[in-house]
Amino acid sequence: MRRIKRAPVEIFNLAFLDIISCAFGAVVLLVLLAKNGETDTQAGPNNLSVLLDQVLAAQLQVELLQGALSDKQQELAQAQARSAAVTEQLKALESSVPRAQQTLQQLQDKASSLRNEIRQATAMLNVPKSTDKPSTEVGGIPTDADYVVFVIDNSGSMVDGAKWNKVIAVVGDILSNHPQMKGFQIIAADGSFLYAGQEGQWLSDSSSMRQRALDRMRRFTGGGSAPEVGILRALDLYGKTQGKVSLYVFGDDYRRQNLDAIVTEITARNTDAKGDPRFRIHGIGFYRPQGGDAAQFAAFMQAVAKRNRGAFVGLAF
Incomplete structure (x- = not known):
């Protein structure tokens, strides 16, 4: 009988290698999974x-x-x-x-209304050029003076409330109606000056000087009601002035008894060598509703003005 040869058995064939490779891969996968589990567990608390x-x-x-x-x-x-x-x-x-x-x-x-009153009070400021005397029929006050002096009662009754503003307005209006004026001065009725130290001197006439003087008048208060004192002092200090001088006296009260004697003294002091008045003296009377004697002031200034080529104007307030 003929013996058949068998092929040799190969232990490490392709199938075996496939099995081994799969098993090794599974082991590797398990190791990786186990390591990842440890890493997550350890990193958890930190996260x-x-x-x-x-x-x-x-x-x-x-x-x-x-x-x-x-x-x-x-x-x-x-x-x-x-x-x-x-x-x-x-x-x-x-x-x-x-x-x-x-x-x-x-x-x-x-x-x-105040401006109208002032215009009415100063509407008669011009007189005919043919005469040097104001018209007693109209009470006109000439405005051709070279110098103007104001003697103003600045006592309590005059500076009370709006009345003093009216006084200042009238002063400003009279100044504006003297176009040829060279100088002016403001004196209280008791003889004190608006600008102390300027006694016997003139304030130079200019728009700025006029305005400064009017502004300063708002604080020029506290005097008395004795206009003859201021008038006589003005005559003594400025009586020798070359040129025409007008003196305006403002007031609302006068209580002296010897009016004739005072008027005579003022007239005599104001007379030059020819027997003519040096100054024209005008009166501006302000109404005083309570107390005082505005009527006597009016009578006094009318007498003074009449003897010294002046005029008297009364203003209601």
Whole structure:
């Protein structure tokens, strides 16, 4: 019998290698999975701490933002309160505008009335050039003087309230009606000067000097009612002035009893070598509703003006 040869058995054939490779791959996969599990387990607590810090930081940021929001809300409330207050003030101002306009209109009307009175009082300031004497029929006051002296009663009754403003306005109006004037001076009825230290001198005539003098008059108060004192002092200090001089006496009260003697003294002191008055002396009387004796002042100044080529004008107030 013929023996059949068998092929040799190969232990490490392709199938065996496939099995071994798969088993090795499975082992490697298990090792990798086991290592990944350990890494996740060990890294877990650290990740939790980081997340917790982030949460706390976020909460802190939220609190800060809430605080800032609260501050802004307070600022907004304050701004709204200020806006409401400004709105109320605006409403109050708007409501006061009509009253202010009404008051302004009243003041303008009063100022217009005052200007009319001044114009009426000085409307007779020119006289015919053919004579040097004022017209006694119209009470005109000539305005061709080279120098003007004011003797003004600045006692309490004259400087009371708006009356003193009227006195200052009349002074300004008389100055403006003397276009050829070279100088002027302002003296209180008691003989004190508006500008102390200027006794016997003239204030140079200019628009600025006139305005400064009128402004200074607002504080020129506190004298007495004795116009003859100021008149006589003016005659003594300025009696030798070369040129025409007009003297204006302002007052609302006079209580001396010996009027004739005083008028005679003033007239004698004002007479030059030819027997003519050196100064024209005019009187401006202001009405005084209570107390005092405005009528006697008027009588006194009418007598003085008549003897010294002047005129007397009475102003109601």
